[in-house]
Amino acid sequence: MRDKRMTADEVVGEIKGGMTVGIGGWGSRRKPMALVKALLRSGVSDLTVVTYGGPDAGLLCAAGKVRKLVYGFVSLDSIPYDPWFKRARETGAIEVLELDEGMFQTGLRAAGHRLPFLPLRAGLGSDVLKYAPELRTVRSPYDDGEELVAMPALKLDVALVHLNRADRHGNAQYLGPDPYFDDLFCLAADRRYVSCEQIVETFDGPPQTLLLNRMMVDGVVEAPGGAGFTSCVPDYGRDEALQRQYAETASDLEKWPDFYERFLR
Amino acid sequence: MSDITRAEVCVTACADLFLGAGETLASPMGLIPSLGARLARLTTEPDLLLSDGEAFLLTPESTVEGWLPYRKVFDVVAHGRRHVVMGANQVDRFGNQNISAIGDHAKPTRQLLGFRGAPGNTVNHRTSYWVPRHSTRVLVEAVDVVSGVGYDRAAGPFHDVHRVVTNLAVLDFDTPDHSMRVVSVHPGVSVDEVQKQTSFPLVVQDVTETRLPTGEELELIRTRLDPGGKRDGEVPQ
Numbered sequence: 076m077r078d079k080r081m082t083a084d085e086v087v088g089e090i091k092g093g094m095t096v097g098i099g100g101w102g103s104r105r106k107p108m109a110l111v112k113a114l115l116r117s118g119v120s121d122l123t124v125v126t127y128g129g130p131d132a133g134l135l136c137a138a139g140k141v142r143k144l145v146y147g148f149v150s151l152d153s154i155p156y157d158p159w160f161k162r163a164r165e166t167g168a169i170e171v172l173e174l175d176e177g178m179f180q181t182g183l184r185a186a187g188h189r190l191p192f193l194p195l196r197a198g199l200g201s202d203v204l205k206y207a208p209e210l211r212t213v214r215s216p217y218d219d220g221e222e223l224v225a226m227p228a229l230k231l232d233v234a235l236v237h238l239n240r241a242d243r244h245g246n247a248q249y250l251g252p253d254p255y256f257d258d259l260f261c262l263a264a265d266r267r268y269v270s271c272e273q274i275v276e277t278f279d280g281p282p283q284t285l286l287l288n289r290m291m292v293d294g295v296v297e298a299p300g301g302a303g304f305t306s307c308v309p310d311y312g313r314d315e316a317l318q319r320q321y322a323e324t325a326s327d328l329e330k331w332p333d334f335y336e337r338f339l340r
Numbered sequence: 341m342s343d344i345t346r347a348e349v350c351v352t353a354c355a356d357l358f359l360g361a362g363e364t365l366a367s368p369m370g371l372i373p374s375l376g377a378r379l380a381r382l383t384t385e386p387d388l389l390l391s392d393g394e395a396f397l398l399t400p401e402s403t404v405e406g407w408l409p410y411r412k413v414f415d416v417v418a419h420g421r422r423h424v425v426m427g428a429n430q431v432d433r434f435g436n437q438n439i440s441a442i443g444d445h446a447k448p449t450r451q452l453l454g455f456r457g458a459p460g461n462t463v464n465h466r467t468s469y470w471v472p473r474h475s476t477r478v479l480v481e482a483v484d485v486v487s488g489v490g491y492d493r494a495a496g497p498f499h500d501v502h503r504v505v506t507n508l509a510v511l512d513f514d515t516p517d518h519s520m521r522v523v524s525v526h527p528g529v530s531v532d533e534v535q536k537q538t539s540f541p542l543v544v545q546d547v548t549e550t551r552l553p554t555g556e557e558l559e560l561i562r563t564r565l566d567p568g569g570k571r572d573g574e575v576p577q
Binding site: 101128 | 453455
């Protein structure tokens with residue numbers, strides 16, 4: 076079986092300007108921050124970033140890497156609003172496709188199933204469709220004739236996710252309470268990279284925790300602490316102090332470069 | 341009973357949102373609605389399901405009775421057995437709600453959370469709102485961005501905006517054109533004051549006073565659910 080071990084910089088070497096990059100996790104939870112850091116250090120820009128957004132979205136906006144952001148929300152969980160995302164929006168620095176959270180999941184599912192769209196109710200009557208005129212509705216061909224949102228596939232060039240354990244072949248395991256949507260991100264993408272706390276030979280714990288199989292992964296990066304400062308339970312919780320510093324320095328541009336340099340190291 | 345606080349009245353008003361809910365997932369956002377949902381489960385609605393806000397369903401004794409990661413929450417939303425109580429940066433007279441952005445969505449004056457689950461919640465199952473500071477800035481003539489869907493929009497067969505509980509009053513949309521109505525004002529609050537803090541004319545008829553918590557409810561709130569009194573920080577007297 077193939078050995079897919081790589082470094083974070085090698086992963087980022089596969090990402091070109093203009094690509095669509097999906098980032099796993101949720102808010103400030105189990106984000107692939109080691110891979111995001113490598114992206115921040117790289118020369119790549121003009122990205123379309125697809126994420127249940129947290130500080131990954133904020134940092135990429137701060138570094139000017141994002142052309143367009145696709146999200147259901149951007150939040151730091153314990154701090155309601157990400158300051159860099161806020162700034163990017165309020166200065167009109169980024170294009171956005173702002174979705175309902177369930178529409179986002181449905182878009183990933185459609186991509187993973189190689190379908191052009193999947194129907195759902197979420198979005199009807201709201202301003203999601205108003206601000207994304209490219210989104211269309213579809214009418215049921217059956218007797219009910221119901222009109223539904225035709226959520227288009229959110230196809231990704233690259234997926235970046237972080238899990239607790241992986242083997243060198245790309246089988247990977249979450250040990251926390253929630254898988255989030257990392258499997259859907261991988262299924263929706265052409266190239267799939269997983270970082271993990273530890274590369275193992277064999278897995279402990281129930282097989283149901285093996286979220287990714289090796290068909291779903293092209294590269295494995297061992298990155299202990301690689302979700303920090305977001306949470307990666309049970310290996311570690313969120314580094315609230317560091318997250319607070321991130322949020323505070325964002326509103327003080329004198330302090331920001333110093334924080335950013337320290338964060339990238 | 342004169343020592344009953346405004347926050348305690350708000351908690352029982354939130355508990356009353358779930359009357360008749362039965363075996364339904366209660367998804368309260370924020371402290372006062374959470375206390376209300378837990379109070380309802382301990383009193384009138386023992387079959388309510390409640391999560392820890394992350395991935396587990398918990399019994400009143402805080403033991404895990406089920407697994408509900410985010411992906412399964414979306415299944416419950418679509419299935420419909422859920423009553424969410426969301427916050428709102430803005431709510432209008434037909435129950436449209438905004439948690440996305442203030443100003444022009446293309447370049448907002450103030451970026452908020454984004455749509456989150458509000459569009460899906462409001463077209464799939466019963467939705468209520470909690471507003472800790474009832475003011476003309478929140479209760480607006482028209483919201484800037486429609487995140488949660490109101491009654492004046494085509495929203496399909498399962499749309500059901502139930503009530504808005506604020507620090508001043510309980511409101512609903514049980515009027516011929518589904519415009520907002522005052523159901524009850526909290527003890528010590530006048531209908532005039534509620535109207536003054538609202539940007540649009542409210543329907544006012546048969547307004548009652550919001551009920552006080554019972555002795556049993558007060559005991560549960562004070563000794564079991566919120567012994568540290570965090571509720572009074574969210575709703576000052």
